[in-house]
Amino acid sequence: MNVTRRTFKKQISSLDAVFGFLDEALSPLADNHAVMYPLQLAVEEFFTNMVKYNPEGTQDIMIGVEREGNAVHVTIVDEDVEPFDVTRAGVTDTSLDLAERPVGGLGIYLSRALLDDIKYSYADRRSTIILIKNVE
Secondary structure, three states, X not given: OOOEEEEEOOOHHHHHHHHHHHHHHOHHHOOOHXXXXXXXXXXXXXXXXXXXXXXXXXXXXXXXXXXXOOEEEEEEEEEOOOOOOHHHOOOOOOOOOHHHOOOOOHHHHHHHHHOOEEEEEEEOOEEEEEEEEEOO
16 A cells, blocks of 8 residues: 545535545555445544634644555645644543433544554644554
């Protein structure tokens, strides 16, 4: 699997194109639901958060997919934004009843639980999230 990159308009309506890109880029792993589902869920979560929390941003969001050894790396880059380190986001207390839980945080929680690693970096107003899922 070569490195494949594409940019998407920063809008929720881009999600269909994002999923189409992921299906294409990850096609060698299409039958491996243990890899595909977590990556799709996490990309949807982080892409949606980038749109939701910086709606005035005019820069496209770049998504890249590559295979490194026994792992798939999906990189998501958002330009001209303030930092938000998803690796330091608070831990969601799933022991509380739904009515008692604060809104938000569950998508990051699920992504952490389903992926093997999440990396974050920020420089020059550019947020980069790397989602890593091992291929068994």
